Amino acid sequence: MSLIKDDIKSNILTTTIESAVNWGRKNSLWPMPFGTACCGIEFMAVLAARTDISRFGAEAIRFSPRQSDLLIVAGRISIKMMPVLIRIYEQMPEPKWVVSMGACASTGGVFDTYSVIQGVDQFIPVDVYVPGCPPRPEGVVESLLKIQELVEKEKFSDYAVSDSK
Amino acid sequence: MPLEQTISDIKESFPKAVLGVTEYAGEQFVHIKGESVLDILELFKNDGFDFLADLTAVDNLTLGGFERFAVVYHLLSHKSVMRITIKAYVTEKNPTLPSVESLWKTADWQEREVYDLFGISFEDHPNLTRIMNPDTYDGHPLRKDYPRKGRTERNDFPQVIRGIRKENDSK
Numbered sequence: 255m256s257l258i259k260d261d262i263k264s265n266i267l268t269t270t271i272e273s274a275v276n277w278g279r280k281n282s283l284w285p286m287p288f289g290t291a292c293c294g295i296e297f298m299a300v301l302a303a304r305t306d307i308s309r310f311g312a313e314a315i316r317f318s319p320r321q322s323d324l325l326i327v328a329g330r331i332s333i334k335m336m337p338v339l340i341r342i343y344e345q346m347p348e349p350k351w352v353v354s355m356g357a358c359a360s361t362g363g364v365f366d367t368y369s370v371i372q373g374v375d376q377f378i379p380v381d382v383y384v385p386g387c388p389p390r391p392e393g394v395v396e397s398l399l400k401i402q403e404l405v406e407k408e409k410f411s412d413y414a415v416s417d418s419k
Numbered sequence: 420m421p422l423e424q425t426i427s428d429i430k431e432s433f434p435k436a437v438l439g440v441t442e443y444a445g446e447q448f449v450h451i452k453g454e455s456v457l458d459i460l461e462l463f464k465n466d467g468f469d470f471l472a473d474l475t476a477v478d479n480l481t482l483g484g485f486e487r488f489a490v491v492y493h494l495l496s497h498k499s500v501m502r503i504t505i506k507a508y509v510t511e512k513n514p515t516l517p518s519v520e521s522l523w524k525t526a527d528w529q530e531r532e533v534y535d536l537f538g539i540s541f542e543d544h545p546n547l548t549r550i551m552n553p554d555t556y557d558g559h560p561l562r563k564d565y566p567r568k569g570r571t572e573r574n575d576f577p578q579v580i581r582g583i584r585k586e587n588d589s590k
Contacts, residue, residue, distance in 0.1 A: 333552075333553065333572055333573055334551075334552070334553050336576050337576070340577065340579055344579065367567060368560050368565075368566070368568060368569025368570070368573060369560070369569070369572075369573065370573065371573055371576075372573060376574070376576075376578070377576045377577070377578050377579060379580070
């Protein structure tokens with residue numbers, strides 16, 4: 255009898271649903287890369303052996319926004335591409351996070367012209383910005399860790415559920 | 420046929436259309452009026468210039484020139500390996516000239532590009548629509564009087580707000 259009790263003791267972990275779900279989410283982020291320029295090439299290096307982001311559970315790159323929860327905007331966004339980016343963002347299921355990778359996605363970079371969006375955060379919500387032109391792979395890994403911190407702090411009570419109905 | 424012969428023939432056949440012939444870096448430049456570009460380029464093609472290497476345009480707003488816009492045709496003869504540049508001038512009021520798509524199929528998209536960025540129309544073009552800017556775009560951005568930062572088109576997008584997830588308190 256006492257043997258069974260000890261067995262249960264060492265195999266039970268008390269936690270909240272919230273932190274259990276957040277733990278699962280943060281360690282299995284599925285990125286959707288939106289690579290439009292050289293940052294998209296640099297992002298491939300992030301996936302490669304040296305800075306392999308599968309160590310953080312984020313190696314499942316899906317080019318389908320409906321299966322992803324982390325949008326990585328990598329590269330300059332032209333006025334013709336911005337409606338596409340908005341459509342991609344809206345297709346992703348909640349909850350979702352956005353990384354703005356590189357100078358062009360964050361501010362327009364050196365392309366201060368009529369056709370380049372001066373920062374995607376004017377139109378879609380961005381959680382983490384990665385500086386650089388293009389950023390080092392380590393910078394992208396750092397942004398991933400920052401996203402994990404955000405995911406960890408998620409509260410179910412923050413989810414806006416319709417009050418009126 | 421030598422190049423000088425071709426040029427003098429064209430000068431004789433179109434005395435009013437040829438505005439002048441200049442030379443730069445060992446290459447001949449023939450300046451013509453826009454409305455007769457199809458006839459003149461057809462002669463060049465029959466004289467061996469079988470390849471349209473490039474078709475582009477220049478805005479002479481600050482440069483000066485015969486007219487406001489020059490549509491530039493770079494021709495190459497594969498046989499004699501000679502090049503020639505033809506500049507066809509069109510006015511600001513009526514920037515229209517005949518399409519050379521019937522001579523070289525490659526002119527199709529290049530004329531669309533010139534139309535998109537300079538607003539120069541090509542008569543009898545099979546599909547003269549914008550090729551790079553969005554179809555709803557207003558204006559022709561490579562014109563020298565177009566503002567570099569645009570006319571707020573880069574700011575005219577709907578702002579997407581966060582969905583079920585509110586702004587995080589930690590930020």
